[in-house]
Amino acid sequence: MPDEAYWESFFNPDCIVGRLDCYGPADVIEFGCGYGHFTVAAAKLVTGTMYxxxxxxxxxxxTASRAADAGLANVAALERDFIADGCGxxxxxxxxxxxxNILHIEEPVALLREAYRTLAPGGKLGMIHWKHDDATPRGPSLAIRPRPEQCRRWAEEAGFEYVRDEDLCCCSWHWGMVLQRPGGRG
Ligand SMILES: C[S@@+](CC[C@H](N)C(=O)[O-])C[C@H]1O[C@@H](n2cnc3c(N)ncnc32)[C@H](O)[C@@H]1O
Known part of the structure; x- marks a missing residue:
């Protein structure tokens, strides 16, 4: 990961998590929390536990320190290799x-299946990643950087239903998408 302040300059986490439907009473699982910028933003919007x-x-x-500084009691920051061991x-x-910013990993469908497993029917999945654009100031090499259409296909292969693409007007370099585990009360 690049320097924390530099990384933070690329995002408006409060705006992004809100636009991607991350709010409500249920628990949230964040796969690859990095410095915890999105963790804190999401934890403020949910009343469940933010894993x-x-x-x-x-x-x-x-991440734990950032959550404590923000006075949040609902964050569980845990060391875990969710590819090798699942998310627990x-x-x-x-x-x-x-x-x-994680779907450039080697086995994205396996990770999406793990996310699907943990969600209740009707539970939502938010994905963001760097746009596939040479001008982006950071991000994985374009050779391994997945496009939104590819991520959608992977997510559907894992069982998710597409909900929508989300224009991240608050963030120039990223695309966003919402998907859902089918079922629930709609
Ligand atoms: C590019 S960073 C994105 C961090 C954060 N989601 C964000 O957007 O600010 C990817 C993070 O995933 C973590 N990561 C990568 N592979 C992982 C694995 N197998 N298990 C757990 N974390 C992993 C890395 O340590 C890193 O912090």
Whole structure:
């Protein structure tokens, strides 16, 4: 990850999580929380527990500290390799899953299946990633950077239903999308 302040300059996390339907009473699982910018924004909008997972202990510590500074008591920042070991949350237990800037990993469909497993029927998935554009100041190399159409196909392969693309007007370099685990009361 680049320097924390530099990374933060690319996003308006409050705007992004709100636009991607991350709010309400249920638990949220964030796959790869990094410095916790989106963790804190989401934790302010939900009354359930915000499970922020990362393989890197420094990122977990940064997230826990950011949540404490914000006075949030509903953040569980946990060190976890969710590719090797799964996310550790029970089946159908969450109302929202976040896959933000992570779908360039080697096995995106496996990760999407893990997110799907944890969501209750009707639970939502928010995805963002860097636009596929040479001008972006950061982001994975274009060779491995997934386009939104590709991410949508992967998510559908994992069982999700497409809800909508979301224009992240608050953030120039990223696209956003909302999907849903089918079922629930609609
Ligand atoms: C590019 S960063 C994005 C962080 C955050 N979602 C954001 O957008 O600010 C990806 C994060 O995923 C974490 N990560 C990558 N592979 C992982 C794995 N297998 N298990 C847990 N975390 C992982 C990295 O340590 C890193 O913090």
């Amino acid at each position: 922020a997972l990362d393989i890197d202990p420094q990122m977990v510590a940064a 949350r029970p089946d159908g237990s969450a109302g929202y899953a976040m896959l933000f």
